[in-house]
Amino acid sequence: MRDWKLPREGGCRCGQVRVRVSAPPLITMACHCTGCQRMSASAFSLSAAIPAEGFAVVEGEPVIGGLHGDSRHYFCPHCMTWMFTRPEGMDWFVNLRPTMLEGAEDFAPFIETWVAEKLDFAQTRAVHSYEALPPMDAYEGLMEAYQEWAGR
Numbered sequence: 001m002r003d004w005k006l007p008r009e010g011g012c013r014c015g016q017v018r019v020r021v022s023a024p025p026l027i028t029m030a031c032h033c034t035g036c037q038r039m040s041a042s043a044f045s046l047s048a049a050i051p052a053e054g055f056a057v058v059e060g061e062p063v064i065g066g067l068h069g070d071s072r073h074y075f076c077p078h079c080m081t082w083m084f085t086r087p088e089g090m091d092w093f094v095n096l097r098p099t100m101l102e103g104a105e106d107f108a109p110f111i112e113t114w115v116a117e118k119l120d121f122a123q124t125r126a127v128h129s130y131e132a133l134p135p136m137d138a139y140e141g142l143m144e145a146y147q148e149w150a151g152r
Contacts, residue, residue, distance in 0.1 A: 002151035009058070010101035012076035012083055016060045019083065019100060023054020026093060027139075027146040028107050030124045033114035039066050039073065039082050040097075043122035047085075048098040048107045055084075055094040110146045 004024045011018040025048040036045035062083055066073030070088035075081060085095040098107035112118075112126040113133050127149060128134070134142060 004106070005103060008101045008103065011059070012079050012081035012100065014076060014079035014081075016078045017057065017062050017076040017081075017083060018059035019096070020056045020058045021050055021054060021096065021101060022056075023051045024150075025050055025098075025107065025146075027143050028098065028110045028150075030109035030112040030126055031114055032112060032116075032118035032122060034117050035067070036114075037117075037119070043119045044112070044124065045082075046098055046104075046107065046109060047095045049093045050096050052092055052094055055096065110149055111142060 002024075006024065007020050007022040009018060009020050028046070028048045030044045030046055032044045037043060039045065060076065062074035063077045064072050065075040065080065066082065072086045072088070073082060074084050074086070076083060081100075083097055083100050087093075087095060098104045101107070109124050109126045111128040111130065111134065112124050113130050115129045116131045127145075128142065
């Protein structure tokens with residue numbers, strides 16, 4: 001059984017917005033879409049799907065940034081760090097940027113998405129890769145496989 005060292009705390013670059021995670025991730029991923037590349041100013045964005053009841057903003061008040069559509073991307077209002085996303089209609093989890101947490105190295109991506117838009121040099125060592133997103137009916141099996149892969 002893996003020790004996730006919970007609860008874990010973390011925050012944005014300037015520290016004005018702080019978060020706490022008290023539940024292990026359901027799955028971890030890297031997204032190579034051009035939107036994530038631009039919002040993260042990097043080759044891809046990292047995510048850890050945290051059960052909603054295991055995630056809390058404990059200090060500060062994040063603001064919505066990025067796209068203002070179906071998914072809500074939350075940022076620190078001061079340093080503008082992209083911290084987490086709440087996908088529309090999927091209120092059972094929060095898509096946290098795990099680099100907000102202490103010990104981010106524990107959150108290696110299990111899947112990578114949008115590899116059709118991937119920069120050639122970007123490598124993640126993810127176990128599963130998808131040209132776009134996995135089919136919706138694949139997520140349950142992927143989350144189960146992640147639990148085994150992550151040592152739970």
